Amino acid sequence: MIQLHNVSVTYQQDVCALHGISLMVPKGDFVFLTGASGAGKSTLLKLIYAEIIPNRGQVIIDSQNISRLTRSELPPLRRSIGIVFQDFRLLPNRTVMENVAITLEVLGLGRKEIVERVTRILTQVGLEQRMQATPCRLSGGEQQRVALARALVNEPKILLADEPTGNLDDENKARVLAILKEANCRGTTILVASHDRRLIASSHKRAVVLERGEIREVHDGAR
Amino acid sequence: MGRAKFLFGPVAGRGGIVGLIGYFFRRSFLNVRQNLLINALAVVTITLSFLIVSLFLLLYVNLEGAGELWSEKVQVTVYYDRELNGNEFSALKNVIMTLEGTGTVGYVSQDAALKRFRARLKGQEALLDGVPPEVLPASLEIRLKPAYRTSEAVEAYVSRLKKIPAIGEVQYGEEWVRRLTLFMNFMRFAGALLGGFIALAVLFIISNTIKITIYSRREEVELLELVGATRFFIKMPFLIEGMLQGFLGALLALVILAAVSWAFFNHAGTFLLFNPQEAGLLFIPMEYCAAIIAAGILAGFIGSLTSLHRFVNQS
Ligand SMILES: Nc1ncnc2c1ncn2[C@@H]1O[C@H](COP(=O)(O)OP(=O)(O)OP(=O)(O)O)[C@@H](O)[C@H]1O
Numbered sequence: 001m002i003q004l005h006n007v008s009v010t011y012q013q014d015v016c017a018l019h020g021i022s023l024m025v026p027k028g029d030f031v032f033l034t035g036a037s038g039a040g041k042s043t044l045l046k047l048i049y050a051e052i053i054p055n056r057g058q059v060i061i062d063s064q065n066i067s068r069l070t071r072s073e074l075p076p077l078r079r080s081i082g083i084v085f086q087d088f089r090l091l092p093n094r095t096v097m098e099n100v101a102i103t104l105e106v107l108g109l110g111r112k113e114i115v116e117r118v119t120r121i122l123t124q125v126g127l128e129q130r131m132q133a134t135p136c137r138l139s140g141g142e143q144q145r146v147a148l149a150r151a152l153v154n155e156p157k158i159l160l161a162d163e164p165t166g167n168l169d170d171e172n173k174a175r176v177l178a179i180l181k182e183a184n185c186r187g188t189t190i191l192v193a194s195h196d197r198r199l200i201a202s203s204h205k206r207a208v209v210l211e212r213g214e215i216r217e218v219h220d221g222a223r
Numbered sequence: 224m225g226r227a228k229f230l231f232g233p234v235a236g237r238g239g240i241v242g243l244i245g246y247f248f249r250r251s252f253l254n255v256r257q258n259l260l261i262n263a264l265a266v267v268t269i270t271l272s273f274l275i276v277s278l279f280l281l282l283y284v285n286l287e288g289a290g291e292l293w294s295e296k297v298q299v300t301v302y303y304d305r306e307l308n309g310n311e312f313s314a315l316k317n318v319i320m321t322l323e324g325t326g327t328v329g330y331v332s333q334d335a336a337l338k339r340f341r342a343r344l345k346g347q348e349a350l351l352d353g354v355p356p357e358v359l360p361a362s363l364e365i366r367l368k369p370a371y372r373t374s375e376a377v378e379a380y381v382s383r384l385k386k387i388p389a390i391g392e393v394q395y396g397e398e399w400v401r402r403l404t405l406f407m408n409f410m411r412f413a414g415a416l417l418g419g420f421i422a423l424a425v426l427f428i429i430s431n432t433i434k435i436t437i438y439s440r441r442e443e444v445e446l447l448e449l450v451g452a453t454r455f456f457i458k459m460p461f462l463i464e465g466m467l468q469g470f471l472g473a474l475l476a477l478v479i480l481a482a483v484s485w486a487f488f489n490h491a492g493t494f495l496l497f498n499p500q501e502a503g504l505l506f507i508p509m510e511y512c513a514a515i516i517a518a519g520i521l522a523g524f525i526g527s528l529t530s531l532h533r534f535v536n537q538s
């Protein structure tokens with residue numbers, strides 16, 4: 001469960017990115033985060049994986065307050081969260097296979113198991129032919145799917161996806177959405193930041209609309 | 224096990240600790256391969272640095288060797304204007320041997336002295352024809368132990384020697400011993416100073432070189448932090464990589480130096496006025512080589528550890 005209580009984030013003392021946000025995402029939920037560019041979507045996601053700490057308010061992930069995490073508590077929390085970064089953050093010197101394997105290596109799995117699981121997830125996102133390529137040889141959409149595969153391969157409790165369909169055509173968008181829904185069915189709590197209204201509408205999921213750092217409205221998604 | 228669990232934490236996972244260590248080494252070697260250019264640059268820089276260090280050591284070892292060779296010649300001579308008989312000599316020798324610092328004591332009879340003199344005058348021996356041996360004094364030649372070959376020590380030794388009754392006229396090359404001592408002291412002092420500077424500079428260069436290789440991969444460090452790698456997990460491959468760079472750099476420097484000095488020792492005779500093989504030139508002793516390799520590994524380790532300290536520290 002993800003809980004935000006009256007959270008404010010200010011960058012460099014003056015840029016107010018989030019202002020008094022309260023939000024609750026129950027376990028197993030699937031929520032979209034939408035709003036104009038600069039509304040604070042990425043900032044909100046960064047709070048959840050504790051890349052930033054709120055200036056005011058509480059962020060609580062499965063009863064852990066991220067402001068009070070010790071050095072040794074942070075890595076385990078992050079290992080339970082899969083993240084698709086808006087800028088992918090793929091490592092340019094490693095192959096697609098190795099990039100996806102990172103999340104499993106961090107968990108300390110054996111080599112054989114890693115290869116099996118990485119192959120399976122890459123097949124699922126349609127990149128089984130490109131496993132030995134380096135990211136710079138891939139199109140933007142392909143890179144995005146690699147980032148998605150890396151976030152999902154360890155079956156995280158929470159998946160945070162920042163614009164996971166930004167560079168994709170309709171067919172691949174539908175495919176990504178299907179993959180996200182499938183992960184959700186297996187119990188993963190999903191939070192997706194996206195501008196894509198059509199995608200959100202077609203998903204029939206809850207959508208939180210941000211505007212200049214505040215929550216403007218919540219669409220409940222059901223028809 | 225408690226300690227291991229603390230170190231590796233849940234990271235050891237299903238792969239086990241052995242699997243984890245295997246992973247660290249595999250990852251380090253892959254990292255070297257995938258960042259070949261920057262690694263090669265680092266190794267070249269480290270090699271050049273260690274080449275300076277080992278060249279310096281080579282120079283120092285040879286100067287020190289030359290000094291030792293010269294100091295062999297430090298000798299105290301006691302002259303007698305008559306021959307000593309066997310009993311007199313052995314009695315004197317026994318007393319002198321009890322003096323601290325005495326190495327060996329030898330007797331040069333008047334006859335032997337003349338022969339020596341004759342040998343020195345090679346080609347003009349005729350000058351000495353008809354000269355009786357009694358013209359030259361007989362003498363005791365005392366060699367000192369290495370630690371007593373400085374001018375102060377020799378002086379002190381001679382004053383103790385003179386207290387022995389029945390000792391003749393004592394001579395030693397004061398001026399020469401003084402100069403030798405000055406030279407050795409100066410060399411040791413300059414060597415320590417220069418060596419210290421070089422060591423510092425090399426440590427600085429190596430740690431900065433490694434800092435650059437790590438800095439060029441800070442994305443990797445950041446990403447690993449974001450996917451929940453522990454600091455230990457992030458640092459290990461970099462540390463191994465740094466030690467590998469240091470090891471390779473030091474090894475390469477020694478190999479190059481060995482090749483160059485081998486070529487020099489064996490072929491320089493053709494264009495130098497002396498034959499380096501006969502001049503007794505030395506290569507760096509084995510212990511120093513081992514120390515250089517160890518220093519390379521250590522510098523690599525410290526270099527990566529201090530650079531990582533900068534990048535891996537979020538909360
Ligand atoms: N590191 C930073 N330093 C300073 N200001 C920042 C930083 N990151 C974000 N901001 C500011 O915070 C605000 C919210 O940024 P955020 O990245 O959360 O927006 P977003 O909703 O994700 O936008 P987009 O849809 O373009 O990705 C913006 O005004 C942005 O300029």
Ligand SMILES: [Mg+2]
Binds near residue numbers: 043086162
């Ligand atoms: Mg964003």
